[in-house]
Amino acid sequence: MEQVTVPEQAAPVASKPRHPYEVLRMLPRDATPAQQDSAIQAVFKPKEIRYSSRPDTLHLPGHKPGKSIKDVRLPLYYKETFFSESPMLHPEVKSDRSGVAGDPVPYTMRTDNFFNIILIVCFILASVSIGHSRNFIIRQFKSFVYYPAKERVFSTETSNEVHFQVLLLLQTCLQVAVIQYFLTLRYIGVTFVLSSDYQLIGVYLVCVAAYFLLKWLLYSFVNIVFFNSKINLQWVKAWLFLTAFEGILLFPIVLLQIYFDLDVQYTMIYFIIVLIFVKLLTFYKSCIIFLRQKVLFLQIILYFCALEMVPLALLFGFMVAIGNYLNVNF
DSSP: OOOOOOOOOOOOOOOOOOSHHHHHHHSOTTOOHHHHHHHHHHHOOOOOOOOOOSOOOOSOTTSOOOOOTTOTTSOHHHHOOTTTTOTTOOTTSOOOOOSOOOOOOOOOGGGOHHHHHHHHHHHHHHHHHHHHSHHHHHHHHHHHHSOOOHHHHTOOOOHHHHHHHHHHHHHHHHHHHHHHHHHHHHHTOSOBSSSOHHHHHHHHHHHHHHHHHHHHHHHHHHHHHHSOHHHHHHHHHHHHHHHHHHHHHHHHHHHHHHHSOOOHHHHHHHHHHHHHHHHHHHHHHHHHHHOSSTTOHHHHHHHHIIIIIHHHHHHHHHHHHHHHHHBOOO
């Protein structure tokens, strides 16, 4: 009877580890983390990842498949990044930001593009207007000191000088609106029913522009009744010059308020001083123009109060009422 021999068991063949834990099992127990990392790097070499070109069919039922970065119809910001040429890029893998979120930069007017544009526009308007109306400004300053001679009373200005004065008048409206906005934030509140604080400045700008338009209409109506057309024209030119001069005086305080965080209380004091100074010049000019004889002094005072002080008080009272009405009271 033949004896059946059993073949011997085949010797195990050492295979390359396919997982990092297999490499760690071959190391001694007292292996340091640096030795473990070196052993893993010696076995596993990073290779370039080649993604499959087959269509993705693993999306959720009822949903469209995800967009491929190889789709030429995608916008460039989907594909072009700093690491778009790197083979190690995985745009489909989401990553969270590490670290602790810092404090956000607080809002300041000096970094607001809207206020910067306003100041640049005002500076350009003032520079161009003064540059083109230099002779007219010199004549106006000289006329404040004495009553001009008859041959110079009715000197006409060029159309460019009048246009630049109108631009300076618009600048004055804008400066007063911005200052009123600062006062509103300080003394009324910082939260309004409007979607943006810029709209509040726009509302104040419309109010100030309507105030100057109303004053011009009142001057035109009242002066026609009591004075001749030539004197009325001279007064309108002087009033326009004084209003433009007021805007130039208010420009520095707006700069200090925005870029140096000046206290609003000092801004209000400066604004009141400029306002009183301009009103005194206005009263002085009205006396020079209308008081050829010293018998109408009381009438000039009544004229000044009715057409200067009363509309001014109504303007600021109306703007304060608008600020209180638009303010959100919790």
